[in-house]
Amino acid sequence: MLIQQPADIAPSEITPQGVFDRRREFLKTAAGTALGLALQPVTDALAAEKLAAATRSPFSTAEKPTPYKDVTGYNNFYEFGTDKSDPAEHAHTLKTRPWSIAVEGLVKQPKTFAIDDLIKLVPLEERIYRMRCVEGWSMVIPWLGLPLATLLKQVEPQGAAKYVEFISAADPRTMPGVNSRVLEWPYVEGLRLDEALHPLSLLAVGLYGEVLPNQNGAPLRLVVPWKYGFKSGKSIVKIRLVEREPQTSWVKANAREYGFYSNVNPDVDHPRWSQAKERRIGEFIKRKTLPFNGYADQVAKLYAGMDLKKYY
Amino acid sequence: MLSQKQLSALKSLLFVACLLPLARLGWGSWSDQLGANPIEFITRSLGTWTLNFLLITLAISPLRKLTGWHWLLRLRRMLGLFAFFYVVLHLATYLWLDQFFDWPAILKDILKRPFITVGMSAFVLLVPLAATSSNAMIRRLGGKRWQQLHRSIYAIAIFAVVHYWWLVKQDVTLPAVYALLLALLLGVRALWREQERRRQLACVKPRTKERDKVIPIIARQ
Numbered sequence: 001m002l003i004q005q006p007a008d009i010a011p012s013e014i015t016p017q018g019v020f021d022r023r024r025e026f027l028k029t030a031a032g033t034a035l036g037l038a039l040q041p042v043t044d045a046l047a048a049e050k051l052a053a054a055t056r057s058p059f060s061t062a063e064k065p066t067p068y069k070d071v072t073g074y075n076n077f078y079e080f081g082t083d084k085s086d087p088a089e090h091a092h093t094l095k096t097r098p099w100s101i102a103v104e105g106l107v108k109q110p111k112t113f114a115i116d117d118l119i120k121l122v123p124l125e126e127r128i129y130r131m132r133c134v135e136g137w138s139m140v141i142p143w144l145g146l147p148l149a150t151l152l153k154q155v156e157p158q159g160a161a162k163y164v165e166f167i168s169a170a171d172p173r174t175m176p177g178v179n180s181r182v183l184e185w186p187y188v189e190g191l192r193l194d195e196a197l198h199p200l201s202l203l204a205v206g207l208y209g210e211v212l213p214n215q216n217g218a219p220l221r222l223v224v225p226w227k228y229g230f231k232s233g234k235s236i237v238k239i240r241l242v243e244r245e246p247q248t249s250w251v252k253a254n255a256r257e258y259g260f261y262s263n264v265n266p267d268v269d270h271p272r273w274s275q276a277k278e279r280r281i282g283e284f285i286k287r288k289t290l291p292f293n294g295y296a297d298q299v300a301k302l303y304a305g306m307d308l309k310k311y312y
Numbered sequence: 313m314l315s316q317k318q319l320s321a322l323k324s325l326l327f328v329a330c331l332l333p334l335a336r337l338g339w340g341s342w343s344d345q346l347g348a349n350p351i352e353f354i355t356r357s358l359g360t361w362t363l364n365f366l367l368i369t370l371a372i373s374p375l376r377k378l379t380g381w382h383w384l385l386r387l388r389r390m391l392g393l394f395a396f397f398y399v400v401l402h403l404a405t406y407l408w409l410d411q412f413f414d415w416p417a418i419l420k421d422i423l424k425r426p427f428i429t430v431g432m433s434a435f436v437l438l439v440p441l442a443a444t445s446s447n448a449m450i451r452r453l454g455g456k457r458w459q460q461l462h463r464s465i466y467a468i469a470i471f472a473v474v475h476y477w478w479l480v481k482q483d484v485t486l487p488a489v490y491a492l493l494l495a496l497l498l499g500v501r502a503l504w505r506e507q508e509r510r511r512q513l514a515c516v517k518p519r520t521k522e523r524d525k526v527i528p529i530i531a532r533q
Contacts, residue, residue, distance in 0.1 A: 074348030082483035100432045137349055273425055281348045285412050
């Protein structure tokens with residue numbers, strides 16, 4: 001399933017020269033320690049929850065990250081309930097292994113990736129992004145992940161593909177919220193192909209240097225930092241390249257209030273509340289919301305000539 | 313019937329109980345247990361308790377009719393005033409903690425956001441009720457006029473539930489529960505009133521028993 005181009009081999013996977021030179025000796029000692037390893041307590045396995053050291057990214061903000069307990073305790077993830085504390089309380093039931101992500105539709109090479117292969121596809125990057133919720137609050141989150149474009153290039157989108165659809169898991173046994181009719185399940189989100197290929201669009205598999213907690217959308221979620229948070233689907237199982245604008249769960253629920261684009265925009269209010277300001281979690285006084293959540297320099301050109309009041 | 317002493321004790325107990333939601337918020341703020349967004353938590357909680365007190369106040373009269381406990385009526389003023397107490401705190405939280413006295417933004421909110429317009433209307437309408445919640449004011453206005461004025465509580469409660477309904481993002485379960493309870497409380501009044509009207513139309517004979525049940529609205533001291 002993995003593409004075997006040399007450039008795609010993570011540096012961390014390449015055997016150090018010293019070990020390579022002493023490979024016979026290594027094999028002998030390895031055989032001897034195998035038994036010992038088998039008897040080691042499971043704590044070692046848990047320590048592996050730390051993700052391999054990631055590279056720093058020029059896209060990261062220098063702003064102070066929101067505390068881990070807030071990032072992982074205050075979430076909108078309706079599959080586990082509509083209260084902000086519900087996901088942290090209930091998402092432990094979600095089983096994130098085995099997990100595979102099917103990438104299909106208008107592509108030349110449809111593929112299904114096992115999550116553990118996907119994580120090793122390229123060295124993970126740390127991206128410290130602002131996250132602005134449509135409800136008027138925001139956070140700064142140090143994600144770990146790979147550019148969405150990296151994945152999409154693996155499957156080679158066809159010329160007819162104009163949009164990308166993201167389909168989240170919807171298992172009524174492990175996700176109690178999908179028994180409620182508050183939204184249509186599975187949760188569907190979408191991007192225009194050029195938005196999806198933008199280098200800022202990230203597939204996150206971790207945060208704060210650790211494996212993504214279930215309540216944050218484990219094992220794999222989208223992060224599109226210049227759009228309201230709900231555009232970034234969680235616990236993704238399928239990615240489809242399509243010709244027409246996908247019907248997303250929020251557009252189906254209320255098209256007037258939640259548009260397909262949903263770019264962060266202080267000048268376009270939600271029909272029921274203002275979007276001019278936001279409360280950064282942990283701060284007292286609200287701060288001004290920035291166009292495209294402060295990423296205008298990178299993404300405004302994607303929307304050149306578009307009426308953003310019409311395409312909200 | 314409760315004795316004067318029992319009633320005083322009950323009132324003191326109720327007074328303390330009515331302050332518990334506020335005490336909980338105070339303790340939660342002090343010990344940092346209000347979650348990632350404490351300002352939102354406080355605003356929402358104060359709003360919820362305003363609504364709770366409005367509904368409890370509205371429940372007094374049907375409850376009295378069902379149980380025959382006429383002393384319940386003597387608790388109603390305190391409960392109504394606590395609804396006002398919590399709405400003042402709710403509004404203060406919005407003006408201070410949420411908007412930080414950004415008056416242009418607040419004015420825009422009141423005019424442009426239907427849920428704030430309706431919430432603010434409910435507050436404005438509640439002010440004269442709180443201001444006339446004293447025996448002196450009942451005497452000054454006269455019982456009938458006072459009662460007419462205080463019937464606006466029905467509209468206020470409807471506005472309050474609409475305010476809640478319009479502010480939630482998608483899951484309207486809780487607002488729907490409040491709407492249902494309010495519909496029940498108002499519906500039972502309408503039903504009883506209709507029954508009373510029919511009875512009056514049906515029997516031209518002078519009423520005997522029903523008359524004795526009328527309770528004066530002026531609280532006895």
